[in-house]
Amino acid sequence: MATIKDVAKLAGVSIATVSRVINHSPKTGEAAREAVKRAMEELNYSPDPNARALVSRVNDTIGCMVFDVADPFFGAMVKAIETECRAHHKHLLIGNGSHDAAQERETIELLISKRCEALIIHSKALSNDELTAYAQKSPGMVFINRLLPEMPSRCIWLDNHYGSHTITQHLIELGHKHIACVASKYDIEDAHERIRGYQDAMRESGLDPDEMAVERAEPNEEGGEQAIQDLLGRGIPFTAVVAYNDAMATGIISVLIDNGFRVPEDVSVVGFDDVIFARFSRPKLTTMRYPISMMAARATQMAMQLATGEAPENNAQMFRPVLVRRQSSAIAPQELR
Template identity: 55%
Template sequence: MATIKDVAKAAGVSVATVSRVINKSPKASQSSIDSVTKAMNELGYRPNAAARALVSQSTNTIGVLVGDVSDPFFGTMVKAIDKVAHQNGKHLLVGNGYHSADDERRAIELLINNRCDALVIHAKALSDQELIDFSKEVQGLVIINRHVPELEDRCVYLDNHKGAYLATEFLIRQGHEKIACITSSHDIEDVNERIGGYRQALADHQIPLSDAYIESGEPDNDGGEDAMMHLLTKGIEFTGVVAYNDYMAAGALSILDENGLDVPSQVSIVGFDDGFIARYVKPRLTTVRYPIQMMAEKAANLALELAAGDAPTEPEVMRYSPTMVKRDSVKALD
């Protein structure tokens, strides 16, 4: 494999000149650029990215931490960040955190060690203090889907409490009072906020329900199936269901169907996120829209601005508001 010394020898210039050409230094003459480029092509030489970063202090890379890139929610998020990266001549380096503090920490350290120009971090297990410490180390670090008060100007997040409140209140306005909640078993703030929104809506409408109406599971189809099965096994009477996300709602739909309960004529259900699956289950899912694409684009642009030292002069409100998407899985009680 050709080295930078081989290129310098073939081009008849010094190693320093080759380095200037590779790193697009204005000090490199056109004749040097031509001879070095020709030698690199003939030798099949590819500049070492890490070495270039040491000289230029830039890798043209945006680092992204997600929970699990195989989750369609995070796929949408990564695609939106990649769009911004492409517009700015950047590439992506993606790490998975799996809602584990150790995995999140290792992934962030890997992104930092790879000298990413900016970081968009979706971390649920790390403490606020650790994220604050990382933010001191990386000027262009932005946190998405989480609010850390000390990093107010670097957090792009959703009002989860309001989202669950909207979903629950929508069922209440359709005449439902016995409303169950199937939620994620993960110990993260999203879960607490959405349960809080569910309970607040019930309280505001003077509907007393016990905690037996709340069941949890993994935030996927299987978890939705498990949570719904537990609700049915307990023999709780309910006519409405608020789900943590669309995938749990889809799993719940399948269990209701297997047990001869028709949606929406016997049970109405509301999801959360408005992912692709919401439009393709039967019946099409009424849900709460999570504007993750818009939020991810905002987070990526903000991370690049901060990395370049161009922080917004006026503080922006970066708490996004969810909205209802009404489809076919809810029916008003007679």
């Protein structure tokens, strides 16, 4: 079996040059690169990934933990990460955290054990202290959708308060005074900040954000269905609903239509995220566009730079969502303005 020494001898270059070619280093001249490639083909030489990792001290696999890869939002996030991985000749290893502390801990430790030195972590269940401890042991670990005050330069996150405040204000400007809020049941910062944004927008407009008009459920279509059924059963008057995400919004719309309500003529419904189905639902969904693909690409670039000892081009980054007006929000019914 051919070795790296055999490749170097046949190509007439040093072993270090062969290693640089294998690891796609830009510091190798084109002539040397072609000579090494020809020698590898002639000798049928395949680099040992474990040996490469030992030499370069960086594995060619990037680790990623998300809530649930089957969720369209996290599917978009993973796709953006994979695009960056392919551009840098890296492989991607994915694990689900499910907003469960034990599962998140197990997934992070598994990714570390697989020698993924570049890591993009979406964690909501673990404490700041525990995540900081992991990051101190793994220099290439970057957190997405999470701000750790102890190490903000390793974080990329969204201004959830701004997003929820903006879309609630959109409904208020349409004349809505009775606005319900369907939130995630999970005890996570995203959920708290989106409720706070809704409440602040209501108060600033002189409206009462009644706690009875806030319903919490699983952040998916079924959760949206259950939440709006509970609100209807409670007899809470509302002409608009602010949903935690687009999935819950579609579940809400389905139940409202089944119960004889017209959307948006009787009830406006708005979402959050702007996932793929938001613009294909009927009515098309008014929502906040979450720049998750851009955030995921940036997080991947940061993780790869940190893993190789480079300082990232930028420090901590906070992104803001953008209001996308579509068909599911309209002027409030005249009699309830």
